[in-house]
Amino acid sequence: MALPMLATDNWYDIRDLANLTNPLLDFVGDNISSELAYILGPLIGFIASFLIFVLPSQLYVGVYGERKLIGRIQSRLGPNRVGPFGLIQPIADAIKLMQKEALTPKLGDPIIMNLAPIIFVAPAVLLFAVIPFGPNMIVANVNVGLLYFLAVSSLPVLAAFMAGWGSNNKYSLFGAMRIVAMSISYEVPLVLALLGVALFTDSLSLQGMVLWQKEWDIWVGFLMPIAFVIYFICVSAELNRTPTDIAEAESEIVAGYLTEYSGMKWGLFYGMDIGYALAASAFAATVFLGGWSMFGLDKFIPPWLLLVVKTHLFYMLFIWTRGTLPRLRIDQLMAFAWKFMLPVALANLLLVATERMLWVDAFDSKQAMLYVFMIVNIAAAVGIVYVWARFLGYDPDSQPTKARLVKEAGGYVPVGREVR
Amino acid sequence: MTDTIKSEPFVLNIGPQHPSTHGVFRIKATVDGEKVIDAEMVMGYLHRSMEKLAEERTYVQNIPFTDRTDYLSSMSNNLGYCLAVEKLAGIDVPDRGNAIRVIMAEFQRLASHCMAVGAFTNDTGAWQTPVMWCFREREKILDLFEMTCGARLTCNYMRIGGVAFDLPASFVPAARKLVQTLPGFIDEMESLLVANEIFIVRTRGVGVLTPEMATNASLSGPMLRGSGIAWDLRKADSYCGYDKYDFEIPIGYRGDSYDRFLVRLEEMRQSVKIIKQALDGLPGGPHSTQVPLALRPPKGEAYARVEGPRGELGYYVVSDEGPSPHRFHIRPPSFINLSALKEMTVGGSVADAIVVLGSIDIVVGEIDR
Amino acid sequence: MEGSGPVIAFWMLAAVTLVAAGGVLVSRNLLHAVLFLILAFIGVAGHFVLLSAEFLAMAQVIIYVGAISVLVLFAILLTPRASRDNGETKAFPFGALLAIALAAVFLFVINDTDWRTVSESPGLAPEALGEALLTTWVLPFEIASVLLTAALVGSIMLARTAEEEAEDALA
Numbered sequence: 001m002a003l004p005m006l007a008t009d010n011w012y013d014i015r016d017l018a019n020l021t022n023p024l025l026d027f028v029g030d031n032i033s034s035e036l037a038y039i040l041g042p043l044i045g046f047i048a049s050f051l052i053f054v055l056p057s058q059l060y061v062g063v064y065g066e067r068k069l070i071g072r073i074q075s076r077l078g079p080n081r082v083g084p085f086g087l088i089q090p091i092a093d094a095i096k097l098m099q100k101e102a103l104t105p106k107l108g109d110p111i112i113m114n115l116a117p118i119i120f121v122a123p124a125v126l127l128f129a130v131i132p133f134g135p136n137m138i139v140a141n142v143n144v145g146l147l148y149f150l151a152v153s154s155l156p157v158l159a160a161f162m163a164g165w166g167s168n169n170k171y172s173l174f175g176a177m178r179i180v181a182m183s184i185s186y187e188v189p190l191v192l193a194l195l196g197v198a199l200f201t202d203s204l205s206l207q208g209m210v211l212w213q214k215e216w217d218i219w220v221g222f223l224m225p226i227a228f229v230i231y232f233i234c235v236s237a238e239l240n241r242t243p244t245d246i247a248e249a250e251s252e253i254v255a256g257y258l259t260e261y262s263g264m265k266w267g268l269f270y271g272m273d274i275g276y277a278l279a280a281s282a283f284a285a286t287v288f289l290g291g292w293s294m295f296g297l298d299k300f301i302p303p304w305l306l307l308v309v310k311t312h313l314f315y316m317l318f319i320w321t322r323g324t325l326p327r328l329r330i331d332q333l334m335a336f337a338w339k340f341m342l343p344v345a346l347a348n349l350l351l352v353a354t355e356r357m358l359w360v361d362a363f364d365s366k367q368a369m370l371y372v373f374m375i376v377n378i379a380a381a382v383g384i385v386y387v388w389a390r391f392l393g394y395d396p397d398s399q400p401t402k403a404r405l406v407k408e409a410g411g412y413v414p415v416g417r418e419v420r
Numbered sequence: 421m422t423d424t425i426k427s428e429p430f431v432l433n434i435g436p437q438h439p440s441t442h443g444v445f446r447i448k449a450t451v452d453g454e455k456v457i458d459a460e461m462v463m464g465y466l467h468r469s470m471e472k473l474a475e476e477r478t479y480v481q482n483i484p485f486t487d488r489t490d491y492l493s494s495m496s497n498n499l500g501y502c503l504a505v506e507k508l509a510g511i512d513v514p515d516r517g518n519a520i521r522v523i524m525a526e527f528q529r530l531a532s533h534c535m536a537v538g539a540f541t542n543d544t545g546a547w548q549t550p551v552m553w554c555f556r557e558r559e560k561i562l563d564l565f566e567m568t569c570g571a572r573l574t575c576n577y578m579r580i581g582g583v584a585f586d587l588p589a590s591f592v593p594a595a596r597k598l599v600q601t602l603p604g605f606i607d608e609m610e611s612l613l614v615a616n617e618i619f620i621v622r623t624r625g626v627g628v629l630t631p632e633m634a635t636n637a638s639l640s641g642p643m644l645r646g647s648g649i650a651w652d653l654r655k656a657d658s659y660c661g662y663d664k665y666d667f668e669i670p671i672g673y674r675g676d677s678y679d680r681f682l683v684r685l686e687e688m689r690q691s692v693k694i695i696k697q698a699l700d701g702l703p704g705g706p707h708s709t710q711v712p713l714a715l716r717p718p719k720g721e722a723y724a725r726v727e728g729p730r731g732e733l734g735y736y737v738v739s740d741e742g743p744s745p746h747r748f749h750i751r752p753p754s755f756i757n758l759s760a761l762k763e764m765t766v767g768g769s770v771a772d773a774i775v776v777l778g779s780i781d782i783v784v785g786e787i788d789r
Numbered sequence: 790m791e792g793s794g795p796v797i798a799f800w801m802l803a804a805v806t807l808v809a810a811g812g813v814l815v816s817r818n819l820l821h822a823v824l825f826l827i828l829a830f831i832g833v834a835g836h837f838v839l840l841s842a843e844f845l846a847m848a849q850v851i852i853y854v855g856a857i858s859v860l861v862l863f864a865i866l867l868t869p870r871a872s873r874d875n876g877e878t879k880a881f882p883f884g885a886l887l888a889i890a891l892a893a894v895f896l897f898v899i900n901d902t903d904w905r906t907v908s909e910s911p912g913l914a915p916e917a918l919g920e921a922l923l924t925t926w927v928l929p930f931e932i933a934s935v936l937l938t939a940a941l942v943g944s945i946m947l948a949r950t951a952e953e954e955a956e957d958a959l960a
Contacts, residue, residue, distance in 0.1 A: 070547075174770070328545075328618055396617075403679070403686040405669065405670055409655040412649050
């Protein structure tokens with residue numbers, strides 16, 4: 001039975017919400033005006049993705065979940081006062097922020113400073129436009145979705161820079177300087193890592209990548225573990241997350257470019273930081289973890305739910321690293337990008353390109369080849385990383401990790417002297 | 421930044437309000453880009469004129485003052501002052517009093533090192549987690565203090581001639597239980613940080629103090645031992661019967677921030693060892709000798725020093741046979757240790773300066789007094 | 790694409806681009822000028838999207854906004870007193886002359902061009918672009934990459950200090 005308002009024969013296909021909205025849009029376009037449909041389409045898409053994904057995620061995974069999980073990591077409880085289990089805490093926080101005065105330093109540049117949070121917000125929203133939530137659930141199926149994502153994600157750096165410059169504070173300026181330097185460095189291995197993915201999946205569109213992973217029943221994250229890890233590191237650098245949060249390094253430069261911000265101006269930065277992290281997680285889930293597909297399971301579970309779960313699991317990685325790792329110094333961070341990640345990314349690209357050539361020319365057993373490649377690549381990842389780290393002088397056993405012990409008080413004990 | 425890019429040096433005020441200055445302390449750093457080319461320490465924001473005030477109060481009344489110099493190790497401060505007055509007045513402390521003092525001083529060292537290690541890792545950027553873990557353990561120690569003397573931070577427990585009260589009956593079992601669990605916690609901290617590659621690159625080779633520099637600046641405590649000098653007053657100039665206990669002095673290799681961190685971790689282990697021995701051999705008898713409240717020591721002067729958590733904590737007291745000291749002076753380890761800050765920070769980056777400051781483990785209450 | 794949507798978008802983007810470009814000229818604050826420049830770049834990228842050249846648009850944003858502008862900002866940060874007013878300059882007459890000459894060339898080209906309208910999409914897919922770059926235009930492509938490598942090595946050589954060279958000689 002064909003249902004009148006649905007674009008499909010089976011009622012349960014509403015699990016892809018686009019099957020609900022697309023007929024509506026078609027109806028509007030045919031009967032009322034095509035312009036209205038033109039505007040309405042993205043609007044519905046944004047509202048839907050915000051309602052089912054961004055807003056709840058931001059409040060309840062980004063703010064509440066992060067605080068709870070970090071609390072557990074730090075052997076404390078996290079928010080538990082406002083509402084049951086502290087569930088109203090994020091809302092209370094937002095209300096508190098709105099009540100606070102939004103200061104503008106007298107000697108700063110008020111236009112730039114007040115514009116910065118606004119510019120910071122816009123790309124975070126735009127990033128979700130190319131993330132496919134289902135076979136049809138995608139706001140803009142651009143054929144260069146990957147590039148779109150990279151392009152739009154390079155914009156917040158400008159906002160952070162404006163914030164740092166407009167504040168007229170030395171710490172803010174430090175933060176601005178650091179984030180600008182860092183974003184240039186980390187963009188390079190990031191793009192190289194993603195290039196391998198685009199090469200293998202033969203697509204620059206995110207939907208195309210998901211469909212490729214669905215077709216071949218393999219996740220790119222396992223097929224190219226190096227690219228996956230490099231993506232994670234680069235993105236956590238660009239998002240200013242520990243261990244690479246040097247632009248906001250609290251113990252060093254107070255709050256970096258956010259030092260002079262207060263009230264909702266700060267709140268926008270804070271909220272959108274989470275927005276970017278979620279967008280990056282959604283992107284990772286899409287490109288590396290199969291997106292809305294899940295080895296056939298997407299037939300039974302709404303695809304957008306799969307994506308949301310994967311995104312949140314990936315986001316958990318950010319929280320975990322934030323709760324456990326110390327921070328690198330800026331020169332070490334730069335050296336890491338250029339000396340370690342760039343060569344490793346290039347090696348990965350070479351490896352993937354070779355495999356791609358073999359794979360395309362193969363006539364049969366393409367599927368089996370992919371699994372072989374997966375095993376080869378995981379082994380190669382360990383090998384390349386280890387060899388390159390050794391080459392750069394990594395040697396965990398060369399340095400003592402325990403203090404020497406002496407029985408008697410005396411003068412200087414040279415390192416060579418036998419003790420105990 | 422290389423020298424070919426010309427950038428103007430400018431002054432960066434790190435503090436007095438800054439997340440990493442551990443109180444109201446200020447480094448006036450001249451920086452060129454991120455590189456520190458000059459560092460000037462500005463202190464005195466917390467000055468309370470303790471040494472002058474002490475001249476107007478009786479010897480016993482001064483004990484609470486010593487709590488408030490180094491507020492993270494009040495027991496050690498009490499101890500140092502009491503030792504100085506006892507030396508001046510020639511008072512002997514009963515064995516039980518000495519053993520209790522040792523237990524308390526070592527617990528205080530553990531609590532203080534918990535704080536030092538936690539704050540230091542926080543300065544390297546480990547976002548709060550090690551601090552919280554350290555605080556969790558420190559709380560347990562402070563619970564013991566509360567059980568004994570009712571206060572957690574400013575204990576005011578030591579008295580001239582012994583300690584204020586005997587240990588409560590529940591103290592020894594509770595302390596034994598805690599001492600059982602503490603090594604596990606130290607291992608946990610070690611597994612979290614000691615082999616952490618990021619932590620190592622941030623601290624190894626940062627803020628190197630050669631043995632010559634350390635001795636020339638008359639540093640003491642973990643700062644000195646980190647530079648490979650085996651110097652511990654508990655062994656070198658024993659007091660309170662420390663020579664009876666079996667423990668070792670941990671020393672570092674080349675005197676960087678990492679070594680100081682290792683030394684602190686190992687010192688915590690040694691403290692646990694001492695406490696175990698002291699609890700096992702806790703003698704009976706009185707906890708204190710009777711000392712007149714209005715103590716008037718004979719004319720003279722005395723300097724007594726203890727190995728506080730931060731180094732040599734000395735008290736110098738001069739008596740003119742009056743009820744209050746004629747002159748009262750504290751040798752604060754943080755203050756002296758801080759004097760090496762400039763040598764250690766200049767040439768490094770701002771981030772390194774913060775790590776170095778964290779590795780010194782300052783308490784501003786003690787610096788400014 | 791039909792309907793009034795692209796038309797509205799075109800005029801909006803054109804206005805934004807032109808105003809931003811004007812802002813670059815009149816802004817006395819160096820940083821404001823750079824920010825206007827970035828806005829102009831984004832406007833141009835929007836025009837590329839309208840022309841169905843998504844790849845070019847994205848490349849425009851990544852390269853011009855994400856990389857070049859950021860480099861310019863970095864240069865401003867490292868320049869002492871960069872926030873000073875970008876005031877009068879002695880080179881004004883020459884600048885004006887150059888601007889007029891450039892404008893003349895532009896006007897000539899604009900006038901000379903045959904502004905054809907095509908109804909179908911020009912089909913500037915990334916695949917076609919890549920194919921063209923690596924077959925027909927492979928020589929210029931390679932020359933450009935060699936040039937960029939040379940520039941990269943040159944800049945590293947310029948930035949190296951004597952001490953670093955000594956260190957490398959030892960190693």
